[in-house]
Every structure is written in structure tokens, then in C-alpha cells.
Amino acid sequence: MSVPVTGHTTESLTTWLAERFALYLSRSPAEIDPSVPLAEYGLDSVAALSLCGDIEEDFDLVLEPTAAWDYPTVAALAGHLMAEFEAAASGAA
């Protein structure tokens, strides 16, 4: 697994995730409250699975397909992604 070279922040990941889910849900990113479970916006379990593919594409990071089930809000996912990036970085160092 390759390691992200750019410095991600919780803020940048929150923005990226909100924009991504806004696309899935055909809403504007401003409508996505980072603390509200995405299922409440109508995100189905299968669409949640496709998130890992998008993260892999944009960040070159392989996640469990169920990550969006275990971290069901934008805020929780951003925190999880940060932890994964840090783990990947320290694993490679």
C-alpha cells in the first residue's frame, strides 16, 4: 500500500467527505451536518459500501468496505480516515 504524501487534516477530510456524500445524495455539501448519521439523509447501506472505492481512488488508501457503517457520520469518518493515514504513515516509516 502506498502512503499519502500530502498532509491531510480533519478539516480537509471533512470537506472532502461532505462533498462526496452530497454527490451521492444529490444535495449541497452545506446541507450535510457532519454530526448527523448519513443514513438519516437517506444513504443506503450499499452506497455506503461504494465510499471505500472512492477513498481508494482519491487517497490510495484501502478501507474495510463497512467503514461507513462503523463510522456513520462525516465527523466520525474524518476521524477514522485521519487515524488510518497516521497508521499507514507510521507503518511505512
Place this chain on the structure above:
Amino acid sequence: MLIGTAAQGTHDGPAEAGSGQEDRAAARVAELEERFGDPTGTAGALTYARLLEADEAGELPEAGERLLDELALNADFVPAAHGGRLERIDTLVRVMRQVFRRDIALGLGYGVTSFMAGVNVWSSGSEAQQRRLAALLLAGGKVSVAYHELAHGNDFVRNEFEARPGASGGYVLHGAKQVINNADRAAAWVLFSRTDPGPGSRSHSVLFVERDGIDRDTYRVLPRYDAVGVRGCHLSGLDFDGCPVPASSLVGEQGRGVELALRAFQITRSAVPGMALGAADTSLRTVVRFALGRRLYRRSVMDIPHARATLGNAFLDLLTCDSLSLAATRAVHLLPEETSVYAAATKYLVPKTLTDAMNDLSIVLGARFYVREGEFGIFQKHVRDLPVLSLGHAGSAACQATIIPQLPRLARRAWFRDAPAPDALFRLRGDLPGIPFDRLTLASGRDGLSARLVAAIDELPSGTPAQRSVHGTALRLMDELRQVQEESLALAPQDRTALASPAGFALADRYAVLLAAASVVGVWQQAAAAGDDPFLAAPEWAAAALHRLSARLGHRPADLPGGCEEAVHAEVLRRFHERRSYDLYNTPLAG
């Protein structure tokens, strides 16, 4: 990546030495067929006449159920490690196909429901739950499975039936589950239950609840549904009102119900469509009998080109469906990480193709299609029963919705990059390792099956016109995969959800057809290498089957070379006269 080198050279030939898997499978199929007897005869529990009588009465055939009890069919749903016969999913399909040849309602109502319920427990249950389930099934009991609630359809994450954590450590059940096969008579139920009021995919759990253990005053069985098809099935519901169940009812971990169900679906969606192929086999056989016997315009119906072509095409559809079913069920053993899409493609494409084939056959049958009794009466029953396969368990659209979000990832990572699936995936009678329940994953990003199609382009022979036809069509299908890849990469994020646009659903359809084509190529290559079945080893059927799939994709493939349609037609007649099954196995039948 699994490559079939370890398996090569040991799995050829009809009856393999060693493990005895093939001998056991063939013997079990033959045992069932012998006990079932000639379906067109007058004696026996499972003649068409008896089955039609039971259907008219809205009941499962009682003598038929007793016969299946005597044959201990439930043992076929219990893993060998727990005292049953279940070793391989493709073998279970073969065995159950014998029942579905006679009666879809009996196949579902006697057996498949218990199998579907059981898979959840075999894959994720505790040792004690597995022992208990095995004991119930081996004693002849039935087990129901309840995923759905009518109001939520396949969107079962929105289910409201609740198992509230109780004071003493167990759960208290509240609410109703509808359209459950055998709800009224099952010894136990596998219940997909909400265990957390929060939204999302971690709020549900699977419970295994025995009827005998619970308070009779806290639940009731809802009235039976009256359905258009499978009229004998005991489709009813359960309504719980504060029913306490022990903590030991929980299957796997609390909150993991969605994941558990999706894993179980990979096995059941791979398996059930291929079982139903038996009903389409009987339907084809019935129409062949009609076409050979009926005289119109001073010739038999079989001499009318349209009728002849329709029968040949139906046979090709059966072979194609069986090829995909074979690859999907063997993938459970060999490529468990990839099974998610193959199972969904099988559950989507096979029932649809079989239903279309039956509709085409009904045109040949003409007015007799409407007759409910007599020589051709079984046809209309199968036509009414078969659509249940597209509805129950996982609707066609739900299966496409499983495929769609995986397409961009497959397009990016898998197609034209992965190594081809091992040869063993396509060997009808080849041994398999056990079922690796723990390796089934929800989404994989790998696809060795379509890679088989791509690899074949460089491997396929081109000596005869039929071989060149296979090669040419395979090339065209590979182009189609390239197009599906491009369109999948361009799929907008909002089109990757269950609410995808029609274009997303069309992509999933085309991909499923390509997986079927790859399966046909794989089966033909292995049959040609083994050489024990002259019809399957020859290229004519593969050329004709691929031609049909290519046309279904909207291509305009070049005309088939002479000899292909004739070879298929000759095999339709041979198998009718020699009483052999219309599937890959060429199984001897009682009638």
C-alpha cells in the same frame, strides 16, 4: 490470486478418484430420481398429475413431502461436519434441481427456506447453535428465515421489527414479519431484527429462535397469503407482542445483522437460481414432447423452423444459466472474496433468462399453455411459479443495486488486469475445498471470471468455423467489457447508490451478461480439455450460446456457421429420447 495450478490434472474426467465427492453427488442425484419415478406416470408421489392436484388445492403435495422426509433431504442442508451431507454448493444445486424439476413450491417450501435460514447459522452462529440447528433439521424439522417486512421491501435496513435488549440479558421481540415461508410450521425461525433504534447498518442483529422455547401467548402466526404462484407454499407471517427470548438466540455479534445477511446472500443467491433451472428443464421437455407429437400443416410442430429455433434457444439459455450458476457456486469455494458480484449477477440474470425462455416456449405450446391439467398442465404451473424466484429473497433490482456501486472499483482495479479464474471454477465434476464462510467479503474489487473471457482471446482455437465463431464473438464481448469499463469509470457518484439512474442499472445488466459469457467460455474450455462429453466438448453449443448473449447485448453478430444450430437441435432431440437433463450435467432422468 488463486491460480488453478494445484488443481490441474486431478479434476478431469467424469468420475474422479480420491475424495469421492463426485461419486457421492452423482449417487444422491440418482437416488432422488429413482425414488421420484417417472413424472408422467400414474403411480408415485411426485407425478405431474399429483403435483397439479396439490396445486389446485393450494397445498404442498403431502405424499411428496413424506417421500422427501424418507430421503432425509434436510441432511443436504446440513454441513458434513454436523452430520449432514452438505459439502459443496454446486452439488446442493444439482440435488435440489431434481426437486425443482417436479415442483418449485415443493423445492422452496420443503427445502430452500431451511437452507437459507441455515446458512446464517453455519456462517456466523455459535457451536451450540450449529449443533442445535443440525439436530432440528436432521430430525426433519423446518426452519424459516425472515428478512423482509412488506413496507420496506428489499430496503431491509429500514426494518422495524424489534428485538429490544431485555432486563435479564436476552431480548424481547415486538412487531411483525410478513411473507415468511413455513412460519406456521417451522421448528425455529431466523429473524432479522432491529436491536438499536438508531439509523444505519449497525442497528440490526440476527436471532435464532426456537418455537418450543417461547411463550405461546406472546406471538401469533398471521394468516396465509394467497399467491398466484407457489400456491402450496405456507407463506404467512409472525406477529410478536413482548416475546422474551434468551441471550443465546443472538447469531454472531449484536449490530452485525446487515453484514451477516449480506454474506449469507452470497451463498443463497448463487445457489437458488440454479436449482430453479430444473423447472425450466421440465418445461422445455414438455414442449419438445408437444412439438414432436402435434401435427399442423401436415407436418409435426418440430418441423416448423420457428418452433425448432425456439426450442434450441431455450436449451442454450439453460446451458448458459447453468454455466453462470456453476461459476458462481464454485466461486463460493474457490474465490470467496469475489463472490458478492457473481452471486448478485446470478440471482439477477438466471431467473430473468429462465422466465423469458418459458414465455418463448409458451408460444410454441399455443393454446395448451392455458390448460391446467393433463399432459401439458405442468407447464403452466411452472410458468406461474418461476417468477417467485425473481421476487422472493432478493428482487432483481436489489441484485443490480449490489453490483452498481462495485462497478467503478472493478473498472479501475480488476478488468483487464486480474489473473483469470482457476480452471477448477469451470469443472463440472471437479473436487472443491470446503465452504470458507469467513472469507466471503461484502465488496471485493477483483474479478477473475471476466478475466477468463479476456484470457480466452489468446487461448481459443480457430481451426473450424464454429471455433472461429466462438473466438470472434468472444472478441466482440471483450470490446463490450471495455465499453462497460469506460462507462463505469464515468458513472457519477449519485448513480452508484440504490437510487441510481436507469443507465446504472443497464450497466449492471450488461456486466451480468458478460459474466455469463465468460462462464460459457470457461465451461467449454474445460469440457474440451476433458473430452468426456462430446456435445459439451465441441464448439457448436458455445458458439451458439455466445451468439445469443451477444445479440442480447444489442450487437449484430455475424450469422452462426452451418452446423451449430443443427448440433444444438440434435442434442435437444437426443436428450429427450434418451431421457437426459437439459443442463450441463446430462443427467439420466426417470422421464
